[in-house]
Amino acid sequence: MITVNGNQIEWEEDLTVESLLKKMNYTFPKIVVRVNGKVVEQKKWTVFKVPDEAEVQAHHLIAGG
Amino acid sequence: MSGVVEKMRASRKVLAEYKYKPAQIERGYAGKTLYVNLSTKNIESKDVTQQMKDIFIGGKGFGLWYLWNAVKPETKWNDPENEIVISPGPIAGITQYPGSGKSLVVTLSPLTNSVMDSNVGGYFGPYFKFSGWDALEIQGKADKDVVLFIDGDNGRVTIEEVDLDPSASHLLSEQLTELMAESEQDRKNVSVVSSGSGAEHTRVGILNFSFYDLRRKAARLKQAGRGGIGTVFRDKKVAALVVKFSSLSGKSNNPADPAKIARTGVKITREINKFDDAQFRMRQIGTANLMTPMNDYDLLPVHNFKYGSHKDAVGISSEVLRSRFTQKMPDGCWVGCALSCCKAVDDFVPKTGPFKGKKVIVDGPEYENAAGLGSNCGIFDPDYVIEANFYCDTYGIDTISTGTIIAFIMECYEKGILNKEITGGLELNFGNAEAAMELIHQMGQGSGFGKIAGQGVRRLKKIFAEEYGGDPVFMQDIGMENKGLEYSQYQAKESLAQQGGYALTNKGPQHDEAWLIFMDMVNNQLPTFEKKAEALHYFPMFRTWFGLQGLCKLPWNDIIPESNATSDSPEKIPEHVQNYVDLFNAVTGKNIDKDEMIRQSERVYNFQRVFNLRLGFGTREHDAAPYRALGPVTEEEYESRQERYDKQLKEDVGINPEGMSTAAKVAAMRKYRQERYETLIDVVYKRRGWTENGVPKLEHLKDLGIDFPEVVEVVKKHL
Numbered sequence: 001m002i003t004v005n006g007n008q009i010e011w012e013e014d015l016t017v018e019s020l021l022k023k024m025n026y027t028f029p030k031i032v033v034r035v036n037g038k039v040v041e042q043k044k045w046t047v048f049k050v051p052d053e054a055e056v057q058a059h060h061l062i063a064g065g
Numbered sequence: 066m067s068g069v070v071e072k073m074r075a076s077r078k079v080l081a082e083y084k085y086k087p088a089q090i091e092r093g094y095a096g097k098t099l100y101v102n103l104s105t106k107n108i109e110s111k112d113v114t115q116q117m118k119d120i121f122i123g124g125k126g127f128g129l130w131y132l133w134n135a136v137k138p139e140t141k142w143n144d145p146e147n148e149i150v151i152s153p154g155p156i157a158g159i160t161q162y163p164g165s166g167k168s169l170v171v172t173l174s175p176l177t178n179s180v181m182d183s184n185v186g187g188y189f190g191p192y193f194k195f196s197g198w199d200a201l202e203i204q205g206k207a208d209k210d211v212v213l214f215i216d217g218d219n220g221r222v223t224i225e226e227v228d229l230d231p232s233a234s235h236l237l238s239e240q241l242t243e244l245m246a247e248s249e250q251d252r253k254n255v256s257v258v259s260s261g262s263g264a265e266h267t268r269v270g271i272l273n274f275s276f277y278d279l280r281r282k283a284a285r286l287k288q289a290g291r292g293g294i295g296t297v298f299r300d301k302k303v304a305a306l307v308v309k310f311s312s313l314s315g316k317s318n319n320p321a322d323p324a325k326i327a328r329t330g331v332k333i334t335r336e337i338n339k340f341d342d343a344q345f346r347m348r349q350i351g352t353a354n355l356m357t358p359m360n361d362y363d364l365l366p367v368h369n370f371k372y373g374s375h376k377d378a379v380g381i382s383s384e385v386l387r388s389r390f391t392q393k394m395p396d397g398c399w400v401g402c403a404l405s406c407c408k409a410v411d412d413f414v415p416k417t418g419p420f421k422g423k424k425v426i427v428d429g430p431e432y433e434n435a436a437g438l439g440s441n442c443g444i445f446d447p448d449y450v451i452e453a454n455f456y457c458d459t460y461g462i463d464t465i466s467t468g469t470i471i472a473f474i475m476e477c478y479e480k481g482i483l484n485k486e487i488t489g490g491l492e493l494n495f496g497n498a499e500a501a502m503e504l505i506h507q508m509g510q511g512s513g514f515g516k517i518a519g520q521g522v523r524r525l526k527k528i529f530a531e532e533y534g535g536d537p538v539f540m541q542d543i544g545m546e547n548k549g550l551e552y553s554q555y556q557a558k559e560s561l562a563q564q565g566g567y568a569l570t571n572k573g574p575q576h577d578e579a580w581l582i583f584m585d586m587v588n589n590q591l592p593t594f595e596k597k598a599e600a601l602h603y604f605p606m607f608r609t610w611f612g613l614q615g616l617c618k619l620p621w622n623d624i625i626p627e628s629n630a631t632s633d634s635p636e637k638i639p640e641h642v643q644n645y646v647d648l649f650n651a652v653t654g655k656n657i658d659k660d661e662m663i664r665q666s667e668r669v670y671n672f673q674r675v676f677n678l679r680l681g682f683g684t685r686e687h688d689a690a691p692y693r694a695l696g697p698v699t700e701e702e703y704e705s706r707q708e709r710y711d712k713q714l715k716e717d718v719g720i721n722p723e724g725m726s727t728a729a730k731v732a733a734m735r736k737y738r739q740e741r742y743e744t745l746i747d748v749v750y751k752r753r754g755w756t757e758n759g760v761p762k763l764e765h766l767k768d769l770g771i772d773f774p775e776v777v778e779v780v781k782k783h784l
Contacts (some may be wrong), residue, residue, distance in 0.1 A: 004589065005588050005589040006589040006592065007589070015567075018364065025361060025362075026587075027357075027358055027361045027362075027584070028358050028361075028362070029343075029344055029345055029346075029358070030344050030625050031629050032635050035670065039630050040632055041630070055586070058588070059588045059590070059635060059636070060583040060584075060587050060588055061583070061622065061625055061635060061638075062627070062638065
């Protein structure tokens with residue numbers, strides 16, 4: 001299991017940041033991702049593998065009209 | 066010159082004239098304000114005091130201070146002593162930093178009967194300031210329609226009668242621009258404020274502020290939309306305000322440190338050029354970029370805020386709206402705005418109404434237009450959204466309130482509270498674009514059921530209960546208004562913080578105080594009441610600051626700098642906060658920091674709260690929210706998201722939903738959510754330095770330096 005924004009999510013083998021965001025339906029255009037407290041740059045989302053028991057923060061930056 | 070304008074020119078009759086020597090702008094301030102009384106035709110200049118600058122800063126602060134001094138506790142919106150105050154603020158008018166051309170408009174609202182403020186773009190505010198004025202007070206009422214001309218080139222203010230038709234704002238703006246300009250090129254030096262016929266017939270009237278678009282050769286419009294300010298404008302029989310100022314330059318605001326402003330502006334302009342296409346695409350789509358993600362995250366209002374998404378929402382998605390915008394270049398409502406979120410549909414041909422078959426320019430649709438007039442009414446047709454947007458603007462009615470009003474009426478119609486006999490034959494089911502468009506025409510022209518609809522949701526609830534037997538309890542639950550103002554277009558059910566962000570506001574549920582849905586609901590950054598309360602302190606104060614300065618909020622967080630990824634508080638966009646501190650100091654020559662920035666807002670925010678108290682509002686009961694904003698009212702709402710709600714009952718409330726009827730589950734959920742909302746109020750009030758009844762404590766007012774005798778007198782009555 002991993003936690004994403006405080007929610008328990010099933011971990012799976014070879015889970016990348018990009019596939020995790022897709023799994024969460026996080027489509028917002030500006031998200032800052034931290035895995036175990038460290039920022040993962042957007043250009044590495046396709047290759048960075050999220051380890052089991054990781055704590056992931058996917059912070060959507062506020063917008064609004 | 067067109068025949069209409071020739072006729073207008075020939076008919077001009079000066080009722081009052083005031084000549085002045087335009088003040089030299091000094092560090093963002095003209096040092097003078099303009100007072101106009103339409104009853105007595107008195108025009109005079111007032112001095113800006115140091116106290117005004119220190120305590121109220123400018124913009125909304127100046128508006129509140131002048132309005133406070135103009136009205137009595139018993140003054141109503143349509144009494145002559147009510148004022149419309151327009152003030153741009155000290156930073157307004159710089160051309161080196163995006164979003165720096167705003168005006169703030171303040172008045173007593175016909176919807177809320179209390180203080181209203183609205184932030185608007187267009188060229189009027191900066192041109193007005195550079196004509197020598199930090200604020201405009203309009204008091205009294207004219208006998209006949211008048212136009213107020215401010216000629217900043219020649220130092221002349223006149224109240225005039227002009228033979229004109231004030232019913233269509235887009236035409237009047239064009240005509241008055243042509244009237245005041247000496248050439249086509251000169252039109253860019255003119256800005257017009259006008260409303261429309263809908264403002265005369267409803268309580269949701271707006272003000273359109275123009276800016277002349279040389280590329281299109283047309284006057285474009287931006288709106289002071291909320292709270293019926295246009296209704297007050299037309300009640301005073303003002304047809305238009307016109308300002309002309311021909312000497313705009315990058316130095317017009319005469320700042321203390323122009324080099325620092327230039328450096329700060331270059332920095333953010335580079336960010337916009339580098340990142341906007343990969344972030345929010347404000348230059349391509351503007352605020353309509355939110356349509357698709359709001360639907361994806363179940364936050365797009367659908368069917369009077371029952372739901373947060375719809376399978377047909379793709380019909381008015383961000384990409385569909387983008388495909389309808391016809392300009393293929395960045396487009397801003399003030400000079401030098403690199404974020405350029407203005408969007409327009411050129412050569413649009415309406416299918417209905419007085420402009421049927423004629424080519425018009427539509428400014429928008431923006432997110433609020435498409436969500437309010439479209440999805441919230443169950444209409445997913447982009448042509449309808451564009452046409453409704455156009456007519457709301459030119460009739461001078463608020464797209465946000467109009468969307469929420471029609472959505473409420475549609476739900477009442479589907480529930481049988483209304484029928485075709487009552488609506489004059491309009492079948493106002495969700496999704497009926499034809500009937501909705503006809504209702505907008507009726508609101509704009511003051512005919513049929515539109516005359517009732519234009520009264521706003523709060524009054525409609527009463528009318529529908531008293532005259533048509535509607536259930537007042539049900540309508541209270543589903544009527545999306547707070548303080549008399551209609552909700553703007555975000556689904557807040559799953560974010561307690563945003564429920565407070567809407568209803569624990571000074572003027573009513575407009576998202577310009579706080580937009581916390583992602584922080585709260587998605588990011589889970591505000592897991593405790595205390596954290597929610599801290600956000601409901603910081604963000605309303607921070608956002609209030611834009612309204613003191615004449616700034617637009619969008620360049621703060623609709624473009625994200627690289628530094629943000631490693632920031633401790635990315636939601637605040639710390640680099641941009643520092644930009645604003647630097648801008649204020651560079652304009653005024655002062656030396657504030659980010660804490661003093663919040664204090665500046667706190668003074669004005671608390672003063673506005675006390676102003677509400679003075680007018681008979683401002684206590685806890687006025688911060689109540691309709692239950693539709695907090696949770697599922699009906700069984701169909703619950704069942705549409707049953708998995709989510711059942712899980713919440715089990716995990717958050719501690720109730721096993723198995724075997725429970727939907728009605729029982731709705732009731733259990735309601736009890737839980739309403740208790741949490743009340744707890745939120747307690748904690749937020751405490752954080753804001755208010756009593757349990759929402760009254761600012763005397764020691765807090767003293768600490769802020771706004772314990773004026775007249776303020777203390779008001780507050781003491783509530784302690």
